[in-house]
Amino acid sequence: MIFAVWIPLLVPFLAVPAARRLADALxxxxxxxxxxxxxxxxxxxxxxALGLLAAAGALRLPFVAALGHLVTPLDEVPDAVALPAACVAAVLLALCGLALIRTARRQIGEVRAARRRLAPSTGELAVVRDPCPYAYALPGRPGRIVVTTGMLRALDPAEREALFAHERAHLRGRHHLFLAAAELAAQLHPSLRSLRAPLEYALERCADEAAAGAVGDRGLAARAIGRAALAARSAPGTRPRAALAAVAGPVPRRVAALLDRRPAAAPLRSRGARLIAAALVACLCASAVSAVEAAADLHGGIETAQGED
Known part of the structure; x- marks a missing residue:
């Protein structure tokens, strides 16, 4: 456990720079x-890993050792190292837990507040009387496509259909769950926060391709997204963070990708992309194996301290 427990805490710093390249490579x-x-x-x-560090330190306290029926102390790491590390790990774990709860409550609260602001309707499309042009896919049951009258005026009928197809793809693909999961994960390790932008880009590209397929014209889909983004530049940020919108992310890159005639649904397109994906899977496996190994070592140390053979 001495070394294995630190690997899951350090691997994200190595994996995240490679992961940020995935949105373009795959x-x-x-x-x-x-x-x-x-x-x-x-x-x-x-x-x-934080939990294991905290548990290993807690088991060195007399009353915790008594609860665990330890007849001899854990001797893998000196107390001078184990106890401070355990205190820091426990504090970090508590802060991460509070941040996780706060983020989850904020995500749910924002979606509920946005749904309350809509006029009661059973239709998929919710038109808001607002001169500010914006549109987004609001998750829930049922999912809603929220669009303002300002955005409808900014687009012609064909472009509106492409915009609706884009937002509908977000709802059908339940893309908000991907984004919400990544945002919650970022509360548990600081380096993971930088993955939100490439993930949002990848999700928007998924919806872009779906919209292009729905309207049967990649140029039309690109034009609709570009015009919607230009119209929404002055619109305030009114959508929940868990909701996705056609105007989000690096729009010029998305438009250029739509105008690229190469199929976006092709398998891994280059050796570099395969190497990045393999490296990330290896990092994830190394982190998981190290966490399991550290847990097994701690369990073995507890059995030894309990006097079991």
Whole structure:
């Protein structure tokens, strides 16, 4: 446990720089899935490592050792190192837990507040009388496409259909769950916060491709997204953070990708992309194996301290 427990805490600093390149290196859908899996997996392993450090230190306290029926103290790490590390780990774990709860409550509260602001309706499309042009996919049951009268006036009918197809793809793909999971994971390790932007880009690209397929014209989809983004530049940020919108992210890169005639749904397109994906999977596996190994070492140390063979 002495060395293995630190690996899940250090691996994210190595994995995140490579993960940020996935949004461009891989097709949108596998990039979004892998980014989310890496974020959640590394966050869980990091939290487990903090928990193991805190538990190892707590077992050195007399009343905790008595509760665990330890007849001899744990001797893997000197008290001068184990106790301070355990205190720091316990504080960090508590702060991460509070941040996790606060973020989850904020996500749910923002979505509920946005749904309360809408006029009661059973339709998928919710038109808001507002001259500020904006539109987004609001998750929930049922999911809603929120669009203002200002945005409707900024687009022609064909472009509106492309915009609606984009937001509908977000709802059907339940993309808000990917974004919410990554944001929650970022509360457990600071380096994971920088993965939100590439993940959001990958999710927007997924919806861009779906919209292009729905309207049967990649140029039309690109024009709709570009015009919507230009119209929304002066609109205030009224959408929940868990909601996705066609005007989010680096729009010029997304438009250029739509105008690129190469199929975005192709398998891993280059050797570099395969290497990045393999490196991330290796980092995730190393983090998980190290956390399991540290837990097994701690369990073995407890059994030894309990006098069991």
């Amino acid at each position: 097709p949108p859908r596998p990039a979004a899935r892998l980014l989310t899996a890496v974020s959640v997996g590394l966050a869980v392993c990091s939290a487990a």
